[in-house]
Amino acid sequence: MINMHKTGSIKSQSAxxxxxxxxxxxxxxxxxxxxxxxxxIFNSANFAPRAQPGxxxxxxxxxxxxxxxxxxxxxxxxxxxxNGASSAVAIANVVGMPQVSPGSLGKITITAWALSxxxxxxxxxxxxxxxxxxxxxGTSDNDLEVMLRGxxxxxxxxxxxxxxxxxxxxxxxxxxxxxxxxxxxxxxxNIGDIGMNGQLYTGTIASxxxxxxxxxxxxxxxxxSGPFDQYWNxxxxxVQIYNASLSNSSIQALYKEGIGGAxxxxxxxxxxxxxxxxxxxxSGNDNNGVPTNVTYTSxxxxxxxxx
Numbered sequence: 001m002i003n004m005h006k007t008g009s010i011k012s013q014s015a016x017x018x019x020x021x022x023x024x025x026x027x028x029x030x031x032x033x034x035x036x037x038x039x040x041i042f043n044s045a046n047f048a049p050r051a052q053p054g055x056x057x058x059x060x061x062x063x064x065x066x067x068x069x070x071x072x073x074x075x076x077x078x079x080x081x082x083n084g085a086s087s088a089v090a091i092a093n094v095v096g097m098p099q100v101s102p103g104s105l106g107k108i109t110i111t112a113w114a115l116s117x118x119x120x121x122x123x124x125x126x127x128x129x130x131x132x133x134x135x136x137x138g139t140s141d142n143d144l145e146v147m148l149r150g151x152x153x154x155x156x157x158x159x160x161x162x163x164x165x166x167x168x169x170x171x172x173x174x175x176x177x178x179x180x181x182x183x184x185x186x187x188x189x190n191i192g193d194i195g196m197n198g199q200l201y202t203g204t205i206a207s208x209x210x211x212x213x214x215x216x217x218x219x220x221x222x223x224x225s226g227p228f229d230q231y232w233n234x235x236x237x238x239v240q241i242y243n244a245s246l247s248n249s250s251i252q253a254l255y256k257e258g259i260g261g262a263x264x265x266x267x268x269x270x271x272x273x274x275x276x277x278x279x280x281x282x283s284g285n286d287n288n289g290v291p292t293n294v295t296y297t298s299x300x301x302x303x304x305x306x307x
Contacts, residue, residue: 050077050298051260053277058266060284071262076237078296079259080223080275084117084233088224089279089289094131094241094271109184109242111251112147112222113259115303116234118175127225128181128232129239147181147194156181156196178235178304180255186245193248198255198307200248222273222289235300237275244268256307 056071080089114128128147147156156179182195193200222239223232240254240263254264263269263283272283277296279289 050075051276052077053274054280054282056262056274057282058263058269058272058284065266065284067262067266073257073260073262075258075260075301076274076276078275078277078298079113079235079237079300080279080291081235081295081297081300082223082232083293084231087231087291087293089222089273089275089291089294090224091220091222091271091273091281091287091289094220094287107185107243107245109182109244109246109251110147110240111180111182111254112239113178113180113237114147114232114234115178115236115300116175116232118233127221127230128223128236129241130221130225131219131241147183156194176303178259180259180307182246182251182254184245184251193251195251198252200251220271220287222275222279223294235297237300239271239273239275240269241271242268243270258306259304 051070051074054069055074056067056069059066059068082088108131110129110131112128180195180197182193182200184193184195184200195201220241223236224230237259238261242263242265244265246254246265250264254261257264260274263272266283269283270285271281271287273279273281273289275296279291279294281287281289
């Protein structure tokens with residue numbers, strides 16, 4: 001007679017051994033998949049086609065001003081990496097900015113994509129882009145600080161250095177995440193916006209800002225905050241500067257284009273630095289930058305999600 005109890009026990013033991021053997025295998029596979037996912041291996045950006053340096057630019061001649069080349073918003077092959085201590089891109093003079101009269105602020109829009117490796121500490125403010133205007137309110141710190149990430153990791157500021165006027169907005173910003181920054185000024189109404197990831201925060205700027213004068217030629221620094229020698233620690237890509245105050249809808253459209261997006265208003269475009277392998281200006285205005293201790297990396301997609 002067959003011992004059914006013993007047979008059932010053997011089958012149960014075999015089933016448990018099967019579950020233990022393959023259970024551990026499944027667990028190990030799951031851990032590996034989680035690790036690969038956290039490293040961004042499965043990020044779709046890793047598999048998207050990449051734009052080579054200089055594949056899109058603005059052509060300016062007597063007949064037209066237009067984008068030419070591969071300008072369909074492909075992801076860049078490279079982005080600029082800044083070391084947080086000495087890296088910067090300097091543009092001696094951004095030719096083509098508006099010449100305005102004292103007592104009024106020139107129209108300006110600056111946008112950029114950036115990723116910080118670490119959150120600012122204390123009162124440190126790390127500058128993505130610094131535009132060196134001139135001012136009548138003093139002899140030092142006469143600079144227009146734009147697209148600052150403040151000491152609070154959830155804040156970004158625009159600062160008028162000479163009068164210390166500032167405006168800020170709050171959004172979810174974390175170390176290791178790509179953020180689209182935008183700053184606009186309306187010279188007619190002295191209205192400014194600071195924006196992150198397509199969301200703009202509007203506020204009236206105090207009267208002290210009226211003393212700031214943008215001139216037709218002024219220096220620009222990418223990754224360095226001017227007189228304070230504070231440096232960006234992370235990546236920066238696709239910096240654009242316009243001598244116009246772009247509308248909210250235009251800012252949102254730029255954000256929707258993603259990190260490889262082309263300029264949206266080429267007629268008012270004064271400088272365009274994709275930072276895709278070099279610091280050249282592709283706006284057609286030849287405002288080429290001079291990089292110092294800047295490297296270019298193709299391993300930048302972690303922390304980036306297409307809008």
